[in-house]
Amino acid sequence: MLAKSKAKPSSTRRNTVELLFGDLWEFDPAPELADPKLKESYALFIDGQFAAPRSRKYFDSINPGTEKALASIPMAGKADIDAAFQAADSGYRKYWSKMSGNDRGKYLYRIGRLLQDRSREFAVAESMDGGKPIKESRDFDLPMAAAHFFYYAGWADKLEYALPGANFKPYGPVGQIIPWNFPLLMLAWKIAPALATGNTVVIKPAETTSITALKFAEILQEADLPSGVVNIVSGAGNTGQLIVNHSGANKIAFTGSTEVGKAILRATAGSGKGLTLELGGKAANVVFDDAPIDQAVEGVINGIFFNQGHVCCAGSRLLIQESIAKVFVRKLKHRIASLRVGDPLDKNTDIGAINSREQLQKIERLVEAGVHEGAALFQSSCSLPRRGWYYRPSIFEGVTQSHRIAQEEIFGPVLSILTFRTISEAIEKANNTAYGLSAGVWTDKGSKILKMSAALKAGVVWANTYNKFDPSSPFGGYKESGFGREGGKQGICDYLKVS
Numbered sequence: 001m002l003a004k005s006k007a008k009p010s011s012t013r014r015n016t017v018e019l020l021f022g023d024l025w026e027f028d029p030a031p032e033l034a035d036p037k038l039k040e041s042y043a044l045f046i047d048g049q050f051a052a053p054r055s056r057k058y059f060d061s062i063n064p065g066t067e068k069a070l071a072s073i074p075m076a077g078k079a080d081i082d083a084a085f086q087a088a089d090s091g092y093r094k095y096w097s098k099m100s101g102n103d104r105g106k107y108l109y110r111i112g113r114l115l116q117d118r119s120r121e122f123a124v125a126e127s128m129d130g131g132k133p134i135k136e137s138r139d140f141d142l143p144m145a146a147a148h149f150f151y152y153a154g155w156a157d158k159l160e161y162a163l164p165g166a167n168f169k170p171y172g173p174v175g176q177i178i179p180w181n182f183p184l185l186m187l188a189w190k191i192a193p194a195l196a197t198g199n200t201v202v203i204k205p206a207e208t209t210s211i212t213a214l215k216f217a218e219i220l221q222e223a224d225l226p227s228g229v230v231n232i233v234s235g236a237g238n239t240g241q242l243i244v245n246h247s248g249a250n251k252i253a254f255t256g257s258t259e260v261g262k263a264i265l266r267a268t269a270g271s272g273k274g275l276t277l278e279l280g281g282k283a284a285n286v287v288f289d290d291a292p293i294d295q296a297v298e299g300v301i302n303g304i305f306f307n308q309g310h311v312c313c314a315g316s317r318l319l320i321q322e323s324i325a326k327v328f329v330r331k332l333k334h335r336i337a338s339l340r341v342g343d344p345l346d347k348n349t350d351i352g353a354i355n356s357r358e359q360l361q362k363i364e365r366l367v368e369a370g371v372h373e374g375a376a377l378f379q380s381s382c383s384l385p386r387r388g389w390y391y392r393p394s395i396f397e398g399v400t401q402s403h404r405i406a407q408e409e410i411f412g413p414v415l416s417i418l419t420f421r422t423i424s425e426a427i428e429k430a431n432n433t434a435y436g437l438s439a440g441v442w443t444d445k446g447s448k449i450l451k452m453s454a455a456l457k458a459g460v461v462w463a464n465t466y467n468k469f470d471p472s473s474p475f476g477g478y479k480e481s482g483f484g485r486e487g488g489k490q491g492i493c494d495y496l497k498v499s
Contacts, residue, residue, distance in 0.1 A: 027340070030347040032134045036125035038211065041072040044080055044234065045217035047087035048227030054079040059236075061211055064131035064353035065344045065388045073210045076233035078242055081202070084231040085248030088173035088200040091228025096200050097170070101157030108156060108195060110223045112149030118219070119146070122212055126184055127344040129211045131353030131389070132307050134345050144469060145188035148487075151471035152196035155492055159197060162489045168496040170198035171274055175249035177240045178213075179256045180206035180355050181310040181411075186255055187213055189486045191230060197495040199251070202231045204243055206256075208356050210234040241267075249273060251495070255312075258409075258435075258480045276484025276494050278312070278476055280409045281437030284430035285315035285466065286420075286452065289323045291442035295464065297331050300415070303440060303466040305339065305393055308351055309413040310359075312481075313438035315466055317406060318395075318417045319426055325419050329397065333378060336393050341382050351413055354389040363391055363412035370396050370405040375416070401432055409435070423448070427455045436478030440466045459485075 041058065043050035057075040062068070076084075096104070115122070123137040132141075155162065174194055178186035183205055194201050205213035217232050233239060237260075244252055244267050251274030254264050261279040268275050285303050287296050303315025320328050344352035354360040371377050375396040384390040391413055399406050399416040406416050420426040430439060439458040441449055453461040459477040462468060469475070474490035476482065484494045 027348045029343075031343070032124055032127070032138075032345045032347060034120040034124050036128060037121055037215075038071055038125060038128075042074060042211065042214040042234070044074050044076055044084075045214065045220070045230075045232040046080065046084050047090070047231065048221070048225070050217065053077060059207070061129055061208065062356070063128050064355055065128070065385070067387055067389070070128060071211060073207075073214070073234050076204075076235040076239045076242075080233055081239065081242040081246055084202045084233050085173055085246050087228035087231050088202050089228075089248055091226055092172050092200040094228075095226035096195075096198060096229050097172075099198075101159060101196075101198075104195060104198065105153040105156035107223060107225055108149045108153035108192060111219060111225070112146045112153065114219045114222055115142070115146045115149065115216075119143070122184060122215065124345065125215060126212050127352065130180060130183060130209045131344050131355050132310070133349040133352045135347055135349070136307060141182060141185045144471070145185045148185075148188040148192045148471045152192040152492075155193075155489075156196040159492065159496070162492045163496065163498060166498050168498045171250040171495065171497060172199060173248050174199045174201055174251040174253060174274075174495070175243040175246065176201055176203040176253045177243060177256065178203065178205055180209040181307060181312070183209040184212045184216065187216060189491075190253055190255075193486070193491040194253075194495050195229065197492055199495055200229050202233060202243060202249070204233050204235060204240055207234075207236045244268065251275065253484075253494075254278070258482075261482055274494075274497070276476075276486070277482035278484070278486060279437075279480060279482040280411075280435055281312045281314065281477065281481050282317060282407065282409055282433045282435045283313055283315045283438040283440070283458065284317045284319050284433075284456070285440040286319045286426050286430055286442065287321065287324070287328065288426075288441075288443040288445075288448065289321040290444040291324075292444065292464070293324065293328060293331065296442040297328065297335055299440065299442065299464070299466045300332060301335055301339075304415045305351055305413050306467055308354055308391070310355060310411055311467070313460065313467070314411075315438075315440050316410060316415060317430075317433075318415055319429055320417065320419050321426075322419045322421050329395075329417065332395065336378075336380050336395065339380060339382070339393050341380070341390055341392065342385055351393060354391055354412065357389055359411065360389040360391060363410055363414065366405055366408060366410045367394060367414060370399070370403060370416070373403050373405075375399050375403055375405065401429060407433060423451065427452065431455075431457045434480040437481035438462070438477075
C-alpha cells in the first residue's frame with residue numbers, strides 16, 4: 001500500500017516513490033506477522049536432549065532493531081563442552097559410523113524438508129535476532145539453508161565419486177564455530193557436509209545470534225536424528241576456545257574474523273587436527289567502461305548493502321574505470337537515495353539493523369577515519385528509527401590505496417570508491433589487499449572476464465553479477481581470507497581424511 005505524504009519533498013525523498021505530477025508517496029508499513037515461536041529461555045542441545053548449562057549461567061539475546069531482549073541463552077562451560085564431545089564420540093561409534101551413506105542421506109533430506117516446513121517461522125526469528133530484512137531471511141537464507149541439506153543428502157552415498165580411487169574416512173567428532181551474519185545458513189554450510197561424510201558435530205553459534213541454532217535442535221529431534229550426532233552449544237569466545245582446544249575435536253571448522261582465525265591456527269598447530277578457516281574479506285567490484293552501467297549499479301548496490309554489508313565477501317571496494325566514473329557515481333547516489341532503512345520485519349525494508357552496538361561503533365570509527373584521512377563521504381539522508389542500531393548507506397569518493405577504509409574490513413553498509421585507467425592497474429589495485437575471498441567484474445567482453453578471473457587473487461569471481469550462491473559451488477578464500485572450501489564437491493573433501 002502507498003499513502004500520500006504530507007511532509008515536504010526534501011524531508012521524504014529518500015524513502016518515497018515519486019509518482020506523476022511530482023506527488024510524493026510513502027510506503028505503508030508491511031509487517032511480517034508470522035509467529036517466530038520464541039521461548040523466554042533456551043537450553044543447550046547435547047546427546048539428543050535439551051539441558052541447562054551446568055554453570056547455570058545465561059545471557060540475553062538482543063533484538064538489534066529494538067534493543068530489547070528476546071530470550072535468555074545458555075552459556076556453555078567446560079563441563080558442557082566435555083559432555084558434548086563425549087556425546088559426539090558416542091554418536092559416531094554407535095550410530096553414524098555404522099550407518100550407510102544412503103541412510104545418512106535420508107536424515108539430511110528429512111532435515112531439509114522440516115526446515116522448509118517451518119521456513120517462515122525461522123525467517124522471522126532470524127530477522128529479529130540478527131537485524132537483517134525479512135525479505136532476505138525469507139527469500140535467501142532459509143531456502144539456501146534447506147538447499148544445502150538437500151544437496152549433501154545426494155552426496156552421502158556417492159563419496160567414492162568425489163574422490164575416485166582414494167582411500168578416505170571421516171574425522172569423527174568435529175568442532176564447528178559459526179558467525180552472526182548468516183546464523184542459520186552458516187549452520188547448514190557446516191553441518192550438512194559434515195554429516196554427509198559420516199562425521200558427528202559439536203557446533204557453537206555466535207553469541208549475538210544463537211536463537212535459530214537452538215531452534216534448529218527442535219528440527220533434529222523431529223527428524224529422529226540419532227543422539228549425539230549433532231550437539232549445539234552456545235556461549236561467547238571462551239566457549240569457542242574450549243571447542244578449539246578440546247582433545248575430542250578431530251577437526252575444527254571456523255567462519256569469522258581473520259583475527260580469531262589466526263588465533264585458532266596457532267592453537268591447533270601441531271595438534272594433528274584438521275582445520276578449515278573462512279575469514280574476512282575486502283572484495284573489489286571492478287567496473288569497466290564497456291559494462292552495462294545500470295545493471296552494474298544494481299550489482300554494486302547488492303554487493304555492498306545486502307545484509308547491511310554484514311557479508312565477508314561484500315563488494316566493499318568499487319573500482320571504476322575513469323571514463324565512466326562521474327556518470328556511474330551519479331547513478332549510484334540516485335539509487336542509494338531510494339533504499340529504505342528501517343524495521344527488519346517490514347517487507348519494504350532494504351537495509352535493516354546493524355547486528356550489535358559494538359559493530360555499529362566499529363563502523364562509526366572507520367567512517368570517521370575515512371573522513372579524517374580526506375575521503376569525501378556521501379550518505380543517504382533517510383530517517384532512521386529512534387530505537388535500534390542503524391546506519392545510513394554510505395559511500396566514500398577520493399579513496400586511495402593507503403586509506404584505512406580501503407584496507408580494513410568495515411563489515412557494514414559503507415562503500416569505498418577508487419578509479420583506474422587500464423586493466424593492469426585494475427588488477428594491481430584489486431589485488432592490493434591482505435584478503436582474497438571474492439571479487440566482481442563488470443564488462444561486455446568475455447575475453448576481459450576470463451583475463452580478470454585468472455588474474456584476481458580471490459576464491460570466487462563473479463562476472464556481471466554479485467552475491468550469487470549455490471550449494472554445488474565451492475566457496476572459500478586465499479591469503480588472510482582463510483583456506484578450505486565450503487559447498488560443492490570440495491566441501492565434502494574437507495570433511496574427509498584422505499590417504
